[in-house]
Amino acid sequence: MFKTINRKNQRYPRAVISPFTTNTINRTNPWVAAWWSAAFPGFGHMFLGRYITGFVLTIWEIILNLKANINLAIIYSFTGQFDQAREVLDYKLFIVYIGAFVFGIWDSYRISVEMNKRSVLADRTDPVVDNFSMSPFSINCFEKRNPWVSAAWSCLVPGLGHVYIHRLATGFFVLIIWALAVYFSRMLVAMHLTLTGAFSEAAAVIDPAYFLFLPSLYGFSIYCSYVYTVEYNKVFKAEQAGYLKANYQSPDSKMPC
Amino acid sequence: MHIVASLEQSLFLELAITELEEKGIAKNKIVAVPLKKKAGNSRIFDTIHRADGISLFDGAMILGTVFAILGAIYGTVLKWGPVLWGIIGLFTGFAVGLLLDLLINKRRTAGKKTKPIPAEVVLIINCDREQAEMVEKVLWDNQALGVGRINT
Numbered sequence: 001m002f003k004t005i006n007r008k009n010q011r012y013p014r015a016v017i018s019p020f021t022t023n024t025i026n027r028t029n030p031w032v033a034a035w036w037s038a039a040f041p042g043f044g045h046m047f048l049g050r051y052i053t054g055f056v057l058t059i060w061e062i063i064l065n066l067k068a069n070i071n072l073a074i075i076y077s078f079t080g081q082f083d084q085a086r087e088v089l090d091y092k093l094f095i096v097y098i099g100a101f102v103f104g105i106w107d108s109y110r111i112s113v114e115m116n117k118r119s120v121l122a123d124r125t126d127p128v129v130d131n132f133s134m135s136p137f138s139i140n141c142f143e144k145r146n147p148w149v150s151a152a153w154s155c156l157v158p159g160l161g162h163v164y165i166h167r168l169a170t171g172f173f174v175l176i177i178w179a180l181a182v183y184f185s186r187m188l189v190a191m192h193l194t195l196t197g198a199f200s201e202a203a204a205v206i207d208p209a210y211f212l213f214l215p216s217l218y219g220f221s222i223y224c225s226y227v228y229t230v231e232y233n234k235v236f237k238a239e240q241a242g243y244l245k246a247n248y249q250s251p252d253s254k255m256p257c
Numbered sequence: 258m259h260i261v262a263s264l265e266q267s268l269f270l271e272l273a274i275t276e277l278e279e280k281g282i283a284k285n286k287i288v289a290v291p292l293k294k295k296a297g298n299s300r301i302f303d304t305i306h307r308a309d310g311i312s313l314f315d316g317a318m319i320l321g322t323v324f325a326i327l328g329a330i331y332g333t334v335l336k337w338g339p340v341l342w343g344i345i346g347l348f349t350g351f352a353v354g355l356l357l358d359l360l361i362n363k364r365r366t367a368g369k370k371t372k373p374i375p376a377e378v379v380l381i382i383n384c385d386r387e388q389a390e391m392v393e394k395v396l397w398d399n400q401a402l403g404v405g406r407i408n409t
Contacts (some may be wrong), residue, residue, distance in 0.1 A: 032315050032319065035319055039326075075330050075333055078330045078331065079330065144267050190338065190340050191340050194337070199336055199338045199341070202338040202340060202341075203332070203333055208333055208339065211339060214329070215322055215325035215328075215329050215343055215346075215347070218322070218347070219319070219322030219325060220322070222318060223314065226314055227314070236266070237291075240266050240270070241266070241291030241378075244289035244291055247284070248287050248288055249289070249290075250288070252285055253287075253288050253381075253383065255288075256259045256407045256409055
């Protein structure tokens, strides 16, 4: 029926699609990857599609941060209450934490640089990508989606923007930790009090140790879902262009001139 | 004769091609030319097609997050509380980041302004005079951007 391209044995693949999720090798700014690791260890790796490292570092960050009271210490230090910061911080755990924190930033910068080289090499070979993957439980395909729709869903509930583009490994993980952080920080109670003008009660009801996880989660999910909507659109276009070239540029076509 | 059309890349394009084939246009009478875009021509706002290279979203989201964290921290001691200050921080940071990105971009791309052209593929269909109207209708029905004839 139509010519298919051999998708095996590619040295520099552009993207891999499975019923569960899509992973791509694309150009990223290493400083941006490093920043997301600084905002929330593990997020830089999730941004770059390295889920196992990303999940481990994120869970590590959540547990150690809560056990060592790092978020509390950050708030006390930034607001000038240095004695309280010293009192609340668990130094033995803090020293363990620092190692993985710095590693996360360094490693995502490095990965971004290396993957950028591979991305250039992938662009120099013909794109050989499946545009579709299906199992009895799920269907995943490249399609043209609007990045602003992803961003809007992530604004409403972080994680949904990723679910929209079928980047489910990030989507479900972010949904779960967002829900947990919202619940334990009592953010929605504080939101209610804030909207009715009870500002001091709102500040009192919030648990800052959990609340400080929320801004990074929010920003990351919006940014990451936007960027990958664009990247998946590009893979869609590259795959379709490759198919058209292989099937609709026959040498015996009669041309007007 | 030949019908020439420009389209955006989407599944409509493949629907159009397969419909033409179903209606009797042979495969070797259809030629599709995917267009490469002029490299380095950056647009002020990101489109569906690009976010890498120069993006206005990077700085905006990063500063938005930084300011949201700072807002949440100082909100614990300020009157309006951490929720409101966190949200104020997010929007302020986003606006500042966007402005900075716009300024940097303007300097970088000064004098290189070109309008983006949505056409991504050119289709050339070789058909008989009687088929021309049918071919044009199929193309228009599948969201062609423009369709023209070459009478030869």
